[in-house]
Amino acid sequence: MIKVYAPASIGNLGVGFDILGAAIHPIKKNFLGDLVKIKKSNEFKLINKGKFSKELPKYYKKNIVWKAWSLFCKKIKIKKNIHLTLEKNLPIGSGLGSSACSIVATLVALNIFFNNPLNKEELLKLMGILEKKISGEIHYDNVAPSYLGGIQLILDKKRNISQKIPFFKDWFWVIAWPGTKLSTALSRSVLPKKYSRKICIKHSKNLSRFIHASYTNQSDLAANSIKDVIAEPYRKKFLKNFSKHKKRIKKIGSIAYGISGSGPTIFSICKNKKNAKKIKDYFLKNYIQTKKGFSHICKIDFIGARQIRTKNNETI
Template identity: 65%
Template sequence: MIKIYAPASIGNVGVGFDILGAAIKPINGDLLGDCITIKLSENFQLLNKGIFSNQLPTNNEQNIVWKCWYKFCNIIKKNIPVSIILEKNLPIGSGLGSSACSIVATLVAINEIFDNPLNSKELLLLMGEVEGEISGSIHYDNVAPSYLGGLQLILEKSDIISQKIPDFNNWFWIVAWPGIKLSTAEARKILPKKYTKDICIKNSRYLASFIHASYSKQSNLAARCMKDLIAEPYRSKLLPNFFESKEEIKKLGAISFGISGSGPTVFAVAEDIKIAEKVSLWLSKNYLQNNTGFVHICYIDTKGARKIG
């Protein structure tokens, strides 16, 4: 029996639409992500557990886990039945890479129990393929950090899909899910099909500056460059009081604030734990829409998917 955990992630990281992704872990040690427990079996079996398991389809063949197993068996040309327990600890449509967590944990677990027939690149390609079928387009900014850990720059160049870039050890990442669902596919539809040359130039400048600042360890410059000109102007209207929240969070001392992935989760960055705690408290009181919502103060998760238990 094997148990694999895959962490939540912040897609886009503000400035890098479909290009940057960061795996995160709560500073209190909680597991913010999905777990897969797998063993060989006479027939395929799937049991859904966890806080958000009630959001999953009752038909196994509509479940991401089944799709991962089915595609994997097709690739290796063997139908090997397994028994899987999915612990669904992330809400669907949250903007925290919920589907990516399930995909990554499942494929890592299946690959391991089948004696690793796929290498890491082949696994990552398969993860992107399954994710693309759910969201409407292949993108790696959630699956790559969830699988490999850290802050990932998506390259998709020849044999290199992504590479880890430096992050800032003194940054606290505060994530707040308001307790409502937002479909990734719907959030992508709201974006324009074309952008002006001016927007493209500015966005390229901010992204290049952020990556330069990350390598040269210029924390303030990196934070100032975390500007989202691609998605935030359009997706912000889908989120509750986004710009009011952004203004208040900046007043509390956060150095950055943005939409995590497609939303509705937002993230803030602080360089001081006391500021992070103030931001967390404000978001808990003002951004959450119901009792299912949550706020976590996090670090970057450098490990990615891994065995636990």
């Protein structure tokens, strides 16, 4: 039996639309992501469980896990009946890479189950294809960090799709999901088809500063560069009191703030745990809109997808 975990992720990081993504894990919780379990079976079977499993399609062929299994089998030209269990721990349409978690956990588990017939780049390409089935476009800013860990810069080259870049270990990432949904398709639909030269130059400056600061260990410069001029001006209308929250948490100690992926999850970065706790409490009081909503203080998950084992080193 194989069991694989894939962590949640923050797509775009504000400054890197579709080309930056970070895997995250809460400091007070083992998992914030999906788990997929595979075992041998005489017939194909897919079971959904977990806190958010009721949000999944009832017909199994509409489930992204089934689509991942079908695509994987087609790629390796082997079709073997298996028993798949998806533990859905991330809300759909949350902006935390929910679909990416399911895709990554499934493909990594399948690859291990079939004795690793595909290499890293081949798996990443399949992940991108499956993301397209959900959002309408191939993009790797959620699947790459969820799979490979850390902060990923999407290069999108044939043999070099993504690479890790340095990150600041003293940063605390506070994320807040209000308990509502926002589809990626809707979030993309409000973006303009063309941008002015001024906006393009501003975006390039912010992104290049962030990458440079990350490699030269300039924390303040990196944080100051996390400014979204591409998506945030058009998407913030979907997020309740977005601009007001930005001003208030800056006074608490936030050094950067933005929309996680397509939203409605938002993130804030701060340099100490005390301020992170204050910002988390602020989000819980002012941004959470339903009982399902949550806020976590996180760190960068530098591992990415991994097989889960027991203390006796036996797969559970």
